[in-house]
Amino acid sequence: MIEAHHLTKTFKDKKRGIVTAASDVSFTCQLGRIYGLLGANGAGKTTTLRLLATLLKPTSGTCTVAGHDAATAPEKVRANVGFLAASTALYGRLTAREMVTYFGRLNSMTDEAIRTRLQVLADELDMHEFLDRRCDKFSTGMKQKTSIARTLIHDPAVMIFDEPTLGLDVMTARSIVKFVRDCRNRGKTVIYSTHVMSEVEKLCDTIGIIHAGRLVAEGTLADLQARFGEKDMEEIFVKAVGGEAALAEALKH
Amino acid sequence: MNWHHIVTVYLKELKDSLRDRRTLISMVVVPTLLMPLIMFGVGTIMTKVVRKAQDEATTLVILGGADSPGVVAALKADAKFKVSDSTADFKKLISEKQIRLAVELPVGFEAALKTGAAQTVTLYHYEGEMKSSMGVGEVDRFFRNLRDKTVETRLADRGLAADLVKPFEIKRQNVAPPEKVGGNMIGGLVPYIIIILCFTGAMYPAIDLTAGEKERGTMETLLCSPVHRVNIVLGKFLMVMTASVATIALTLVSTSVSIIIGGNLLAGGGKAAAGKAASGSGGFIPIIDPAGILGVFAMIAPVAMFFAAILLTISLFAKSYKEAQSYVSPLIIVVIMPAMMGMLPGIELTAKTALIPILNLSLVCKEMLSGVWHWQYIAIIFGSTSFYAAVALALCVRMFNREDVIFRA
Structure with a gap:
């Protein structure tokens, strides 16, 4: 609320x-x-x-x-909170997996918890194909998916x-x-x-x-x-x- | 402070920076190649050029001398000189570097030598031009020898001993240990190069981690995370410091390797310069006290902290990478000025100069490389620089908490 x-x-x-x-x-x-x-x-x-x-x-x-x-x-x-704005970009030199993992760690999640959660999110958002590619090469759609995964990694209320x-x-x-x-x-x-x-x-x-x-x-x-x-x-x-x-x-x- | 968060931010920034070409070049490529290039490239070329100029016969013209055939013949016979018969304007020839100098023999020179009438030999040369200066030195030595011989002949003719006009000899003896000589020679230069590298090594990561993030829109993403801003600043600060220290460490390693390999190469070649280098009394590769190098490295740590904090603070204020560059680039001059002052003669380490940042480092490094350890000054410098670094870091944290700076658009 x-x-x-x-x-x-x-x-x-x-x-x-x-x-x-x-x-x-x-x-x-x-x-x-x-x-x-x-x-x-x-x-x-x-x-x-x-x-x-x-x-x-x-x-x-x-x-x-x-x-x-x-x-x-x-x-x-x-x-x-999961905050998603047009002004919240991705780190171009990191891969989608690294990006989402980084924010999981910043949310004090364990690596095991991050791995499990990322698997679920990648399934839901259909991200597996580009999970280990660098964000600067992404299409707008891939970027948005990665950003969404970033905001959801810690499952905010x-x-x-x-x-x-x-x-x-x-x-x-x-x-x-x-x-x-x-x-x-x-x-x-x-x-x-x-x-x-x-x-x-x-x-x-x-x-x-x-x-x-x-x-x-x-x-x-x-x-x-x-x-x-x-x-x-x-x-x-x-x-x-x-x-x-x-x-x-x-x-x- | 949360070390888990600080380390997370630091490791991510490290990975990110190592994938950035600009940072890699300033952090790894430049420091690794700079010193070997200077030492082998410039050093070897200089040695070669100087030696070639020394070995080359000095081309000269003789003005007058028709009534002094003996002196002219002696000059022509000397392998060091190549007498030109050109009759063109000698000043023009010297200016155009076709000849190195002109020797003017007065009328009746040889006859006057016998009679004892005072004479003046004039050497026309080109001040500041290396080959001309070296040539004039050779010709000068030739005429000094001639004068000495004339004096000897005159004394012998009068039945007087040669030491009548030379009652004693003057001899120079070096008491400075080789390390001291080496330290003094490059003691000013090494801290100067290290200070600049320490600054430039930190420059690009500092800009990339602040203004770069703002420009790419990742700063807001990062601030959305539950990490306290102090931890973000510290993580970034550690990364910038790592870049700075890595730059210097690589420089020191590449310099040491260059000295060892370079020294061996030259010594193996049996050249004159190598002998000089080995004795530490000259040449292009002098001996430095290894403890001095370690001392320099220890003293540079608080300066790297100071630079990292200052650079982060300033570039955080900028909206874009380019804007940050335009703020930071002029700072190089501000850093170079005190570093250069440390090389000037007469500026010594005192209680006052020990408090001036950068200059104090430049001065103390010069001393340490010469094997002189002023512990009380070293303590003052380490303490004062750490204090400046802490103030700069506090300022950086404050800037990070200012909304108008973070969201400046």
Whole structure:
């Protein structure tokens, strides 16, 4: 489970002064459910997820991930989280096996446990063919599979996906979406950020719309449809952020 | 601190670095080949060139001398000289290196030698040009001999003893042991090369492990793991230090092997330079105290720590490999300056200079290679450099905990 309470994060920027990337963000992500964080570029999705994964420290507010407080036990939080983002790359000079084994060791797993777990993951993800090849020679699909194996090696209770389908071809993107759904079906808590409306519609149990660092609307797809009187997710999104003018203004920054 | 995590990070970085061509070249190839190349390549070529220049007859022209046939004939008869009959402008010939020098004999030189009237022989040469300088030395010796003989003849004519004008001899005797001579000769150069290698050996891994990781997007992946950031920094730091120390160790091994093989080769050849080298009084391969080499290696450890921490800190700040290179490359000058100052005469090891990083190492290495061990200074230098290294490492850990540095984009 993930609980975020009034998370606020500000940065100093030379040109823009103090920038509020996340402002008073509160939400709860239940066990065995997918929480979708929907927002335009620069809305604060990545910052929020980095706060949950303890990569960043909040300026104010708190969050609890898998029962651990991010401020007091960041290492325990990370031990229970699998974090997959477009910006989490692989070590090109390591093989897929070495890459996944390395992260197993960093999670304090024994070599025996890593071997057993990797065997299971390689079966599930169909990785055997390229397991002992170096990552820099991989296709995008192979890279994604290896990254997924890396996030799952320690079997975390919470999965955080930050725009995992960004820049991927249709087939690879579809396999990722399927994999995210599998995670939920296995009882994991999943938080998924994207700016692709259709993914949210298909995938998420609860949707949070984030705009200019604030969570402006939250609920199931049905809730949001009722609240904004629209069927289409894109229309709901535009209304939630305060119209096209507000969206265009936010995207300027 | 979690040693399991530190070792895991370290071993992974070691494997990763050994698969990186840039790191391999700076860590293994350059240090292994550099010293043998300098010693055999440059050293052999220098020896050959100098010997060839020495063996070659000095081409010269004689200006005047029509009324001094005896001196001209003696010059022509000497195998060391090759007298040219060219009548072209001698200054131009010297400048164009067609001849090495010109000898101007005054009018009535030989006659004046007999009568005792004062005369001046002028040697025209090209200052700074090696062959011309060597030639002028030979001709100078020729005329000195002639002068000495003339003096002897004059003294004999007057029935006086030869030692009247040479009441005593001056003799030089070397008291320095061969190690000391060798240490003094290359004592400045060895630490200088080692300091530069220590720095360049650490440079590429430091950039690759920080800015390189940020650029390739693996830094965020690594930070997602439950490992405490101090352990990540220490693992990376140990790797950079390993690269630095490996660079120096390989240099020392290749240098020692070069000295042993080179010494044997030259001694086996029975050449003059080998004899000089064996006695430690000259040549290109002097003898060094082996304990000095070990001392240098021990003293370099805290400096390698210092360099590793500083380089990691600076390159961590950069967004990309290229940006890090542009920050780190000018630092080489900052490192070379104090290392070079250590080679200057007059800058000695004192309580003050012992506190200046890099310069102190350069100075103490020079002493150790000469077999002189100032234990109190060695302690000060080791202590102060370790302190600087610890401060730099603390700074590095702090930088690693700064979000604006880690996520700088």
